[in-house]
Amino acid sequence: MKFVLVDQLVSLEPGKRIVMAKNVSMAEEYLADHFPGFPVLPGVMMLEAAIQAAAWLVRVESNFAHSLVVLKEARGVRYGTFVAPGNTLVITAEAVEIAAGRSDFKIKGAVNGNNAIQARIELAHVNLAATDPAMQPIDRNVITALKERWQTILQHSPVTLPA
Numbered sequence: 826m827k828f829v830l831v832d833q834l835v836s837l838e839p840g841k842r843i844v845m846a847k848n849v850s851m852a853e854e855y856l857a858d859h860f861p862g863f864p865v866l867p868g869v870m871m872l873e874a875a876i877q878a879a880a881w882l883v884r885v886e887s888n889f890a891h892s893l894v895v896l897k898e899a900r901g902v903r904y905g906t907f908v909a910p911g912n913t914l915v916i917t918a919e920a921v922e923i924a925a926g927r928s929d930f931k932i933k934g935a936v937n938g939n940n941a942i943q944a945r946i947e948l949a950h951v952n953l954a955a956t957d958p959a960m961q962p963i964d965r966n967v968i969t970a971l972k973e974r975w976q977t978i979l980q981h982s983p984v985t986l987p988a
Contacts, residue, residue: 829974830874831881834982835915840886844917845878851910866908871942872899875932879918881978882930883950884971886923891950892967897927898947905940912936926950 835844849856849866856864880894908914914934921929927949934942953960979986 828870828873829877830870831877831916831978834881834978834984837882837885837984837986839882839986840920840923842917842919843878843882843885844915845874845881847874847914847916849908849910849912849914853910856910864910866912866914868902868904868942871904871908871914871934872902872944872946874914875916875918875930875934875942875944876946876948878916879920879928879930879932879946879948881975882918882920883923883928883948884975886920887925887950889968889972889975891952892964892971893951893953894928894948895951896946897949900945900947902942902944903940904942906936908934908936908941914941921945 830847831845832848833846835846837843851864855867855870859865859867876896883894914936916932916934919931921931927947930946930948932944932946933940952964954964
């Protein structure tokens, strides 16, 4: 199962910073188990939302050069307030460095101004064809799908990007 954990682009400074929102809904099935009678967004899902936000900044900065932008390392992860259904988790990913095959970010997530998560993350940027040239069509399909999803995010965003 794949989770799309960022719903809205709030702001974007290409190459520097992205702010995205995750609206938490009671319809998210993992909330039934985390925790019964006290549903909150699991910490690992908060971290994944931050990874997804940072990955969008990498994709925009690299013009969607890689099919996969994945977590390589998370350091200093700290959690604060709970994120309950009806809350919006606002994730800010500040780029420390974006290079060809990797990137580093400082991430913060907040609910109503209260800290919910903070961490340093390193992402790896890869294409499947780098290890198996026969995978190049899969890379192309994934990148096409990501570009389409990005356009959908932009259509429902208050952010206007320069042409």
